[in-house]
Amino acid sequence: MVWAYGLGWIMSNRINHAQLSLTIVSPTNIGGPEKLTTKDYMYNYDAGEVYLLNNYEWFRFLARHNKLAEFEEYMQDEMVRPNGRTMYDWAKNAIDASQLTKDTLGSAIGSIMKSSIYNKGHKNSLNDITPQIRGANGDVYIPGSSIKGVIDSAIISHMLRRDTRFRATVQQKLKEILQKYSNFQYDKRRCKREISSVLREVNKLIDRNIQVLFKNSEKRVNGILASAFRGISISDAMPMGVIKTEVLKKEDSCVEEDGTHDISVHRECILPNQQFSFTLTLDTDMTKEIGITSIDQVLDILQEDFDATHKLLAFKFKKVSPSVFKALDSANAYIGSNTGFIQKTIIMAAFTDDEKTGIDIIRAILDVNFQKAKHDSKDKIMAPRAIKLVKWNGNYYEMGGIHIGR
16 A cells, blocks of 8 residues: 655545645635524624624623613513614613623623624614524534535536436436426425425435445445445534634525615625635545546536536626626635525536526426415526625625635
């Protein structure tokens, strides 16, 4: 067995191991299940800061100002009313804005998120906020499972683009969605069940194509246990410095419309030009069965998949400023929340030779799952018809653009 050392990588005839960097190219949110409601935070819009409160110290702060009873009354009455004042507006009136800075609140603040979305007095609430996932020590990180999901999806898309027989099999099954949609579109509940069943069959087809263990066995084996993707191991990506975040608001830009539409969805985003580090280990005894023999090949596949998706979006969304797409020139992957359906599906890779049918299938899937959005009647050029953006530092960005490299 021959081992080589240097440049952050170790390789044997079976195990390929590398320390890689992950650079944030556009605002990125990896959110967990937690959502912060207006009861969980105080939005100091005068300072452009969101304070997550330490309840024990916050109550002590209120007691020192003889406002604890008033706050309890506010919580039971005004806080629960849709038109009630926000916690910050209540506190400004009851205590005074000068006493509500991060310095004066001190230990009453558990943590701070920056948010300069709204000018003073323009809007005083961020509604629900999806925070960035953090470790037990409070540090921002990117879960290895999220990175692995991106890599696995890119490899499947690569296989679909390169293997005509595999692509034809998946296409044939996916086209059943259009038939189900035609037959049952006026019975949305049944149509949704039928389409979900087809998608499960597609997943089984993919599982069989990436199965490397027990391939010739008659014994039924769970796809995950037998998958070539078990040969790809990825650690959590840890920060390479202090990570800056900011709460940003989602905006949609539709394919046939100028401008953007504000969406009342707010996420804490990791800001661009910050770096994380993680390890990727490849067991080529397993991955060679699906044509993957090196980490550099994985990086090439990431770029290939990103370029295909990015090119499609730039071509379809002609009314979006070219600067939005140019901002991701250095990226090679999308990750996290608010990146969009196209960025996360393998359907367009399966229809790399038949774009229209791929879009028709996505339109049908979206229509039965999000009926109020009227995808059937409005997603004529592109499905979905909207691209998801955020505005930061005066510029619009697609969310979740990253670069993974050595």
